[in-house]
Amino acid sequence: MAKSSMSKMSSPKSRTSKLVLPEGSAIALVYRLETAQAVSLAKKVADHLKEKNFKVLTGPEQKLIPGTKAAKTKDLNDVKLIIVLGGDGTYLRAVRMLEGRNVPILGFNMGSLGFLTAHSAESTFAIIEKTLAGKMVLRPRSMLVAKINRKGKTRGEYHALNDVVIERGSMSQLINTAIYSEKFLVSEVKADGFIVASPSGSTAYNLAAGGPILHPESPVFVVTPVAPHSLTSRPLIFPDDRELSFKLDAKKTQKAHFIVDGQKMTEITPDDEVVLTRSCYDHWMVREPDHNYFHLLREKLKFGDRS
Incomplete structure (x- = not known):
């Protein structure tokens, strides 16, 4: 059962906003379970974030990433960002994990399709750097x-x-x-x-x-x-x-x-x-400012492809 604590729906005039992460903010990692590639990347991401002086947590119900704190449900109240390393199923698991909390999610695709995890695994550190520098935006999705x-x-x-x-x-x-x-x-x-x-x-x-x-x-x-x-x-x-x-x-x-x-x-x-x-609460996705949904359709579903 989800808690009703996410941010309320934004008005049509404010459909996006900048994501700002103060130094020392808590960031939780949710990775694709039992996948060596995702576990390895999670360790590298955790080290990178700690070097930037961020507090790094391993999302609940996952094997602890070395050097991080295991997040309990109450710890999610203080988390400012969740980074998902996996497919859309992993992303949805992170949404359930939040139980309605107002925490944006940045997803990297390590699955087969990746509509919700729109960023490639290869771009992980470049996108994280843009996120930490305040160059990414939040886009609302209705629930x-x-x-x-x-x-x-x-x-x-x-x-x-x-x-x-x-x-x-x-x-x-x-x-x-x-x-x-x-x-x-x-x-x-x-x-x-x-x-x-x-x-x-x-x-x-x-x-x-x-x-x-x-x-x-x-x-x-x-x-x-x-x-x-x-x-x-x-x-x-x-x-x-x-x-x-x-x-x-x-x-x-x-x-x-x-x-x-x-x-x-x-x-x-x-x-x-x-x-x-x-729902009177929206979910917030972290995206690049020039994110193009139609490009995503063409890339992932071959939308309009006549070949």
Whole structure:
């Protein structure tokens, strides 16, 4: 369950801001687990930061990087930056680790795709130097908040950077789900599941399921059915100031898996109502000032490539 302590949404006029790290600030490292290359780079990054007089911590639930302090959850309150060395899965693990704290993340890709970890591993020290020199900017990404309500009480609250998924899991039958927007029925759909994706998550599971690519600063989210049992069931884009809710059909579906950013959190039943809104807190990514999202699409997904 995420804490509500991230910085609140910025206004459209202040979509970016400079990242300034005073000397002596605490920086946490999160690396790709059980990967020798990531562990080796983490050690080098830690040494480099200590030489610059920064306090370096190893993120929770990881093997301690030599010469650093093991960060406990309470230590993250004082961290000013997280550096991720891994793939997008490692990045999302760092987001979960923060539990809603207002800490920007600088990601270096050591995985296969790297939409969230947009900087190459080869550029690690050059980008870190630019970051320490105050030459990088913070770009906001909207997040989703999902509440699971049962009999008038909230039994779970979760924040997601990429997506929230309701799916049948290993069960053989499709799930029957009613979708509501502001309490108005949108549709009743029979499918393997449903993806509710933020703009950041639109290039993840949503894209694989046939959903649209959303610009990362679009004030919307998208609901995409997974393998629907109807040709008329298509992805729907909603303004992110609307409340969406999902409820299983008690006559046809007994339970479903509830997944947040790729991690199964719980199971839901027809007694539950899943309510989704945009979180009032944004996540902040560290980017170069001339970062180009469309270049990222072309590079990572070969977007528009006709060859």
